[in-house]
Amino acid sequence: MGDRETGRQSEKDKVLQGKTRQSDDETASAVREPKSAKASGSKGLLRRAKLFLIADFLVVILVFLGAVWYAVREYMETPPYLDEARFPVRGIDISSHNGMMNLEAARADGIEFAFIKASEGESFGDPNFALNHEKATAAGMKVGAYHFFRFDVEGVPQAINFLKRVGNRNLDLGLVVDVEETGNAKGVDPALITDRLSAMVEYLSMKGYHVTLYSNRDGYYELIDNSFGDRPLWICSFSNPPIARDWSFWQYSHKGRVKGINGNVDLNAFNGSRNEWFDHLSKMHGEQFDLHNKSYRH
Numbered sequence: 001m002g003d004r005e006t007g008r009q010s011e012k013d014k015v016l017q018g019k020t021r022q023s024d025d026e027t028a029s030a031v032r033e034p035k036s037a038k039a040s041g042s043k044g045l046l047r048r049a050k051l052f053l054i055a056d057f058l059v060v061i062l063v064f065l066g067a068v069w070y071a072v073r074e075y076m077e078t079p080p081y082l083d084e085a086r087f088p089v090r091g092i093d094i095s096s097h098n099g100m101m102n103l104e105a106a107r108a109d110g111i112e113f114a115f116i117k118a119s120e121g122e123s124f125g126d127p128n129f130a131l132n133h134e135k136a137t138a139a140g141m142k143v144g145a146y147h148f149f150r151f152d153v154e155g156v157p158q159a160i161n162f163l164k165r166v167g168n169r170n171l172d173l174g175l176v177v178d179v180e181e182t183g184n185a186k187g188v189d190p191a192l193i194t195d196r197l198s199a200m201v202e203y204l205s206m207k208g209y210h211v212t213l214y215s216n217r218d219g220y221y222e223l224i225d226n227s228f229g230d231r232p233l234w235i236c237s238f239s240n241p242p243i244a245r246d247w248s249f250w251q252y253s254h255k256g257r258v259k260g261i262n263g264n265v266d267l268n269a270f271n272g273s274r275n276e277w278f279d280h281l282s283k284m285h286g287e288q289f290d291l292h293n294k295s296y297r298h
Contacts, residue, residue: 105260144173
């Protein structure tokens, strides 16, 4: 009996030792767990910090690219040099987008003529056309009116809208049809555009108006050159010379600064001397311009 009791006691001791060892292991594990949690938390903080650094870097890159784009647009797209002796007569083209203007101040700043937007498409009329025409005329500027030609609208309805907006106002520089892709309908067949433009020009000419066509170089060669090559041209170009053909007016900058006008304004030059300018005005009026008195002789 004593040996069995002794054996039982040994077995109990082994069980107690096993439980004690298990308890010690659990305690050690419990002690280690917070260290593991801390390590995991540290890794999460590092990961978030890296993400914030990447985000900050991307913001810096975007700001830098924006600054470069602004610099290119505002400062590096400089207009070509124009010799004042070669092109002494300067002008502007304006619309309601230019807001309220002091054209007396613009005239005093050397601006001698203005092309003013009158209409667009079949039904739109520039809300400031009448006011701008009145102010430019009162300031002593020579005035012309222009219509933004819509590729997706028939030509004759556009001509009718143009004449409706112009009314019986005096136009020293006649009418201009603005032909350009910017802001226009896409995917219209160039042949159809040319047909519609031809119908509009013919209608205006039939009504007795002197018609000039405006476009940039791409628009000229694609839509005007082959069908309207003999028409007076107002060309938009930032190279000198602007185009390899005869032209009447040259829009050489979209970023001009003129007294009396807030913000940028389009700048233009007449292709000729001052005497040639007077001759041009005479032809527009069908009258002879008196160079001495600077007035028309009837």
